[in-house]
Amino acid sequence: MKTSLKDKVIIVTGASSGIGLASSRQFGSEGAKVVMAARSYDRMLALAPSVGDAEHVLCVKCDVTVEEDCKALIEKTLERFGRIDVLVNNAGISMRAMFADLDLQVIRRLMDVNFWGTVYCSKYALPHLIGSKGSLVGVISIAGYSSLPARTGYSASKFAVRGFLDTLRIEHLRDGLNVLVFAPGYTASNVRNAALTADGTPQGETPLDEGKLMSAEACARQLSRALRRRRPQVTLTPLGRASVFTRNAFPRLMDWLTYRFIARESGSPFQ
Numbered sequence: 001m002k003t004s005l006k007d008k009v010i011i012v013t014g015a016s017s018g019i020g021l022a023s024s025r026q027f028g029s030e031g032a033k034v035v036m037a038a039r040s041y042d043r044m045l046a047l048a049p050s051v052g053d054a055e056h057v058l059c060v061k062c063d064v065t066v067e068e069d070c071k072a073l074i075e076k077t078l079e080r081f082g083r084i085d086v087l088v089n090n091a092g093i094s095m096r097a098m099f100a101d102l103d104l105q106v107i108r109r110l111m112d113v114n115f116w117g118t119v120y121c122s123k124y125a126l127p128h129l130i131g132s133k134g135s136l137v138g139v140i141s142i143a144g145y146s147s148l149p150a151r152t153g154y155s156a157s158k159f160a161v162r163g164f165l166d167t168l169r170i171e172h173l174r175d176g177l178n179v180l181v182f183a184p185g186y187t188a189s190n191v192r193n194a195a196l197t198a199d200g201t202p203q204g205e206t207p208l209d210e211g212k213l214m215s216a217e218a219c220a221r222q223l224s225r226a227l228r229r230r231r232p233q234v235t236l237t238p239l240g241r242a243s244v245f246t247r248n249a250f251p252r253l254m255d256w257l258t259y260r261f262i263a264r265e266s267g268s269p270f271q
Contacts (some may be wrong), residue, residue: 003228006031008134009081011073013064013121014091016040019139019187019223021047022216023088026224028052035077037062038091064091064117074124085134086227087125089118089161092139097198098269099152106196107153114157119164126168126177133176135227138165140183142240146247146254149262150269169232178230182223183244185237186213 010027014020015036024034028051036044036051041061048057058080062069077084092114095106118138129136143151144158162181169179194202214237226234235241247254263270 003230004030005086005224005228007033008085009033009035009077009083010086010088011035011037011077011084011121011125012088012090013037013062013073013117016043016047019184019216019219020088020090022220023090023223024051024057026217026220028057030224032056032086033081034058035060035073035081037064037073039063064121065112067120070117070120071124073121074128078128083132084125084128085132086137087121087129087135088137088139088223089121090137090139091117092157094151094154094195095197096150096195096203096269098150101198101269102152103199106198106200107156109196109200110153110157111160114154115160115164118161122164122168130172130175130177133178135178135180135230136165136168137180137182137223137227138162139223140181142183142185142235142237142243144181144183145235145244146258149259178232180226180231181233182226183233183235183240184214184219184222185235185240185243187216187219187236 005027010032012020012024012034015024016038024036028034033056034051035058036048037060038044039061041059044059048059051057058077060073060076062073064070074084093110095110122136138161140158140161143155144162147155165179165181193204197203219236222234222236235244246257262268
C-alpha cells in the first residue's frame with residue numbers, strides 16, 4: 001500500500017544536521033508539515049526555510065535525554081498542527097573506543113540519547129500515532145544487527161532500539177500503526193566527527209572517506225519511500241545487507257571480517 005506524505009505531520013528528532021536535516025527537507029519537498037527537533041535551536045531556525053515555509057515548519061528545542069523535553073515536543077506539535085502522523089526517532093550519537101579503556105559514562109550517554117530518547121518520544125507520541133494510523137520510526141544502523149568493535153555502546157543502543165520497536169510492532173498489529181526499523185549503512189554525516197572517545201570527548205575527525213559513503217539526501221529519499229509504502233523494516237546499502245546476511249548465516253566468519261574491516265580504519269583502536 002502506497003500513501004502520500006502531503007499534509008502529513010512529521011516529527012524528526014536530531015533535525016539540525018545529517019540524516020535528520022536531509023529527511024526534514026525531503027518531507028518538506030513532498031508537502032508534509034515538518035516539526036524539526038534538536039538541541040541546536042538557532043541552527044534549526046536558520047535552516048528551516050530550506051525545509052518549507054513558516055506555515056509548514058515548526059522548530060522545537062529538545063534534548064531527547066530529558067523526558068519533559070520529549071513530552072513538550074509532542075504537546076507543541078499538537079498545539080500547532082493538531083495531529084501527529086509520523087515520528088522519526090533519528091537523534092543519536094556514536095563512540096569509538098575499546099571497552100577495556102572506556103569510561104562507563106560514555107555508554108550511559110549513548111543509551112540516554114539513542115535508546116531512552118526513542119523511548120521517551122515514542123511514549124508520548126504513541127496514542128496520537130495510533131489515532132492517525134501513522135508511523136513510528138527508529139533510525140538505527142547496521143550496527144544494530146551486526147556488532148561493531150570499538151562501538152560497544154553504539155551497537156548496544158541500536159540493538160536495544162530495534163528490540164523495542166519490533167516489540168511495539170507486535171503489540172499494535174491490530175491498531176493500524178506502522179512501526180519501521182530503518183537501518184542505514186555508512187552514511188556521510190558528522191556523526192563520526194562527534195563520536196565520543198574513551199574519556200567522553202569528541203574524536204573531532206572521521207576515520208572514513210565521507211565522500212565515498214551514501215549521502216544523507218539519498219538516505220532520506222529511501223526513508224520517504226519506506227514511509228509511503230509503510231514498510232516495517234529497511235536495511236540500506238549492499239554492504240549493509242551483506243553484513244546482516246553474513247552475520248545470521250556465518251557468525252564466526254563475520255566476526256573475523258568485521259575485525260579486519262575495522263582494523264583498516266584510520267587510527268583504528270586495534271592498531
